[in-house]
Amino acid sequence: MEYNFRDIEKKWQQRWVEQNTYKVSENQDKKKFYVLNMFPYPSGAGLHVGHPLGYIATDIYARYKRLQGFNVLNPMGYDAYGLPAEQYAIQTGQHPEVTTNQNISRYREQLDKIGFCFDWDREVRTCKPGYYHWTQWAFQHMFNSYYDNRQQKALPIEQLISQLEANGTEGLDVAQSEELTLTAAEWKAMDEKQKSDTLMNYRLAFLGETMVNWCPKLGTVLANDEVVDGVSVRGGYPVVQQRMRQWCLRVSAYSQRLLDGLDTIEWSESIKETQRNWIGRSEGTEVQFQLAGTDESFTIFTTRADTMFGVTFMVLAPESELVAKVTTADQKAEVDAYLEQVKKRTERERMIDKKVTGVFTGSYAINPFTGEKNPIWVSDYVLAGYGTGAIMAVPAHDSRDYAFAKHFNLPVIPLIEGCDVSEESYDAKEGIVCNSPRPGVTPYIDFSLNGLTIKEAIAATKVYVKEHNLGRVKVNYRLRDAIFSRQRYWGEPFPVYYKNGIPTMIPEECLPIELPEVDKFLPTETGEPPLGNATCWAWDEQKKQIVDNKLIDNKTVFPIELFTMPGFAGSSAYYLRYMDPHNDKALVSKEAAAYWQNVDLYVGGSEHATGHLIYSRFWNKFLFDMGISIKEEPFQKLINQGMIQGRSNFVYRIKDTNTFVSLGQKGQYDVTPIHVDVNIVSNDRLDVNAFKAWRPEYNDAQFIFEDGSKGDAAVEGAEYICGWAIEKMSKSMFNVVNPDMIVEKFGADTLRMYEMFLGPVEQSKPWDTNGIDGCHRFLKKLWGMFFDREGNLQLTDAEPSKDELRSIHKLIKKVTDDIENFSFNTSIAAFMICLNELSQIKSKNRSVMEQFAILMAPFTPHFSEELYETLGHNTSVCDAQWPVFNEEYLKEDSVKMMISFNGKARFPMEFPADADNATIEKAVMENPQTAKYMEGWTLNKVIIVPKKIVNVVLKK
């Protein structure tokens, strides 16, 4: 009987649904294991074969863990808010919810065909009120929290308020936008609006005036990770820097914990390193420079405190508030012109054209170490958002300062013995300090760094600066606060209304605030975000409900926030929601959180390294501080699956004709390569008739075949061979392979196996349907081990032989180890080897074959279910027991060892398994072949590697 995958897969997929095979619940008797895929954004294009790669890997691991006796949570859901659905809505008027739901149905249909063990009862969709209820809820709690640096955790804002009432900002050590100094009296004297504005400086979710990436074409702001090369990731539109009032999350408060946490999780070193760079911790020194001729001073940040004696000028960021202050009357026109010019340049222009620009302000700063007057310049190479927005320039030891100094002809003072700064700066942190102070110069202060290493000099300077009150030691982070509002329709609405200009939270018990209906998805004519089109979008404080805009009186009825939340809002805590998805009283119940803890294994693309994976960690840490999340890190182990690229096929058309030349013949003609649909090509052979039917213009195509024959159809043996290339899988290259088609042709189990067989999960690799036959053949062959031609089970109940036991236990060990190591391609090879061994010894042993089927269950669930049932079990193979490896069976009577001379392998010899080294050495030396290789040499020593090799080391 043939292996009929269509019937088998249909049967089991139905049965799994009927019997709730994959439903999980908290079970205190079993150890939990939580595996998770990054949930997909349901795009209109559906899934291609690349998408399920990670899901299959996760599914295999989940099934394996279940067979090992764990209670496995493997949920799936949809990241349903997003720009494409909204763009589509703008073009067609189709509500984003409608298209999103359609896309989700299509995804679900495709996913179902592959046989995943998802517990669909736990599905979440970020656009459902029951889900975003808890996104809004978390936002409100962030709004009502501040971050205490001493306790290193988030605390309720009320604690901060009572502090301010008691002592003002005295002794406060908290995360803040800017350092404020307030007395208790000043705080108490504030009106409500002023207090609200002041608290924004501390809240973890706050309204801030910040420089944002504004995308005029999309009419919205974008996060840093949504902008690449100065254009938007979605759509590729230009992005400009603009100062705007936006909701922000104080992610930076958690910088140190985000950094420290990386040491406690099992992620790839490369992605941890990416996050470390993104967080960008740098230890440095803040030093105050006095403005010449005044009593005022300003602060700069440097990591190179050792270079204080080499400062030759100062630079301010164009956006710095100091610029206006220090610009002299003479220079004002020039400075203003420069600021104007900088403002006009977009991010993209700055990136492409990195020419040195800047302008002198007319003022000078006094170097506290040398007493020298350094000119203060303005330049856009200094960033307002980092450090203090002001730097001391040391052109000898910083390449950017150097470029600036050369361009504007400013002096360069080398500070390292023997360094050459005539052509470029010496940026390395190695060498002995000199010129600090310079010989012959009367010391301004009694302090010298000469003769120290750079490291020592930095430390010494820090101490000096601190002791003399010139500044302080400071740690800076590159990590910026996340901008948390978008001017879009299709996102979570903010549960916030504006009470006479004061942002106020809608009471927690009134959540969720549902996204209102609008008639247009574009911004309003007055430039308000799309929610400005909503007619029923006002908050009645007394009735505690949303009411018509017309009722706004700013006494009891107020306007609601028009911004919506960004894409990462809904994806930041979804893993917690899966633990308890239907709970309408809490994000997650204490019991469920205590049981499932955090994600043990998370699988997804590495492109989220600086987006989702940072935001999620931040969000989770906040919830951890609140006592909601049990673990400080959300994802214990992370695997980044590689991308599957497309393999495009080409036909070659002779220029200005409708004749196509086969690959091997094309050299003789002047041809244009044309992408051809990979679905009408098999093993690079073109289906000529399908090609002619593919496009009307190819109806009368002529061909020159590989053997040189010509015609409009292939005659006897003539083939048209296509060229190929590895490219991104995309519609425009006609190289998209759809999983449904593969399932239809070969079955889900073959697809699952083949996707894993293709290579390591973490690695990017091209999809090539050609190789899939190998996996399909393997399944057919294995099927043939169980059944004879008539479909009768042909296994026997005899005791397994030694050979059978050795084979199957080798497999148990290999597959177990490989799954643990996420090395699925090698375990599939092991299955194939084992099958060959068993078929060679004509094994028909029931218990051996049953174990084989169970070992395969994670990879080929339908296939294994069918076999398991045939073997007389009336439970799912999912609840079978994973075979236990027994080393006894691998023991051999004799071992084969390679005899080598000076490391060069020569001939094999066989020894009894228990032979000791002396016996082996003796036998080798007595072997007649050994004499041949020893001719002209004398024996030095013999090295014996157990069970592997005997190396005879010879010398002349």
Place this chain on the structure above:
RNA sequence: GCCGAAAUGGUGGAAUGGUAGACACGAGGGACUUAAAAUCCCUUGGGCAUAACGCCUGUGUGGGUUCGAGUCCCACUUUCGGUACCA
């Protein structure tokens, strides 16, 4: 520029410092077929042999450590990711 990962047959890829190329595809040859499909068997890194199946060479390049290196160390080349005035 900086950070990270990688480089092995025609292809995808295997190899705790111990016979490089497992496994699979493709290709070539053969068996069974009137024929095709399916299935099965053999060959398949390169070179020289083939009287006896043995020899030489080979994991991006050049050095090194080692009895022994695809694997470890140093330098370089190339490719792919990430990031970019972060002082």
